Amino acid sequence: MSIKLLKDNILKNAKLDNEELQTFCDAFHPKIIAKKQYLLNQGDVCKFEGFVTKGCFRVFTLDEDGKEHVLYFATKDWWITDIDSFTNQNPSFLTIQALEDSEVLLIDHADKEHLYEQIPQVEKLFRVMTQKTLVSLQRRMIANLSQTADNRYLGFIEKYPEIAQKLTNLQLASYLGISHEFLSKIRSKTASK
């Protein structure tokens, strides 16, 4: 059940008692979103922070040349938002799209601010979560600076095998920062090993 998933996720990063946990979870509302539908469109203000309970999303941006670049994918147990847009309520830089029929638990900006005031531990919870996200992005940054496309591909499928199998070549190539044709060549090369 999806609220259970949220509770477990929270307890990994902060100590809330049962009552706080309940108050926290009550601030979230489930939303079902069909394959290919958008949860956020680039340019709109991001009105939510979301916790994925089913399915898979891609978070990407369109550059000036109309090319898409995937910042990350999010499956069950991941959080999704455009932090900058959500925190400062300015137009988003990112688009969030469901890759399959999915479900999320959403909290809006005012309710989250309210939670920060109501439950001091929530401040810590999101500090710790944000730190962890930052650390993994720092590692990815270094990996992108230092590794060849082959190794980034192999690293991805090793680290996220269940996500990898949900993705098309185009989507994964866009995350890796290479053309989908080249990814196809990497695949046929590494498949034989």
Add this chain to the structure above:
Amino acid sequence: MSIKLLKDNILKNAKLDNEELQTFCDAFHPKIIAKKQYLLNQGDVCKFEGFVTKGCFRVFTLDEDGKEHVLYFATKDWWITDIDSFTNQNPSFLTIQALEDSEVLLIDHADKEHLYEQIPQVEKLFRVMTQKTLVSLQRRMIANLSQTADNRYLGFIEKYPEIAQKLTNLQLASYLGISHEFLSKIRSKTASK
């Protein structure tokens, strides 16, 4: 004066009253560090979080091939640490070196934990700071996926002109993820414009 710089930096991200501000600042200790000296060595546990008040640092990692990759540079008014190592007190992935004679204000792990308990607003302060750092790293990630080396170079010198002039080609190339020879060629090409 360096404490003033720290106070101003904090007040950008949280509301502390004068007393809290003083308590906060008292937890920091100044350290002078000479050019080329190390503040943190890869593999050691990071015992501090630092606020730069003078000079310039590079934060980098050595990969298995012995190549250095710069995660970021930090001058006056920037924070430096290996968050993962500092937060969890495990061996650091990063090295931090002074590029010129520098000064930092340092806080150790126990004192920071103590501040979190003493001043609830500090939790928010670091949450907001970490969020901002994450947002700018997300943008850099996208820029690295979508832009050519020329544009990343031009973007850097436009965004950080005062840092750019402190760096050697080797250091900047390592941040941009290109060879220093190629940076040299980009420079001679773009200088003529």
Add this chain to the structure above:
DNA sequence: CCAAAACATTGAACTAGTTCAATAAATGAA
């Protein structure tokens, strides 16, 4: 179940960026 659309594969020609090597210029320590 079929047609249309989206996706994957492959090859050929190309380009951005690397590597290596040689030389010049700048910096630093004595």
Add this chain to the structure above:
DNA sequence: TTCATTTATTGAACTAGTTCAATGTTTTGG
């Protein structure tokens, strides 16, 4: 000031990755 070391520049040969185009394969919606 000098010598040694580090840094920057440039060119030539190379390689990783792109682009374009053609063909085959899978998915999707009606």
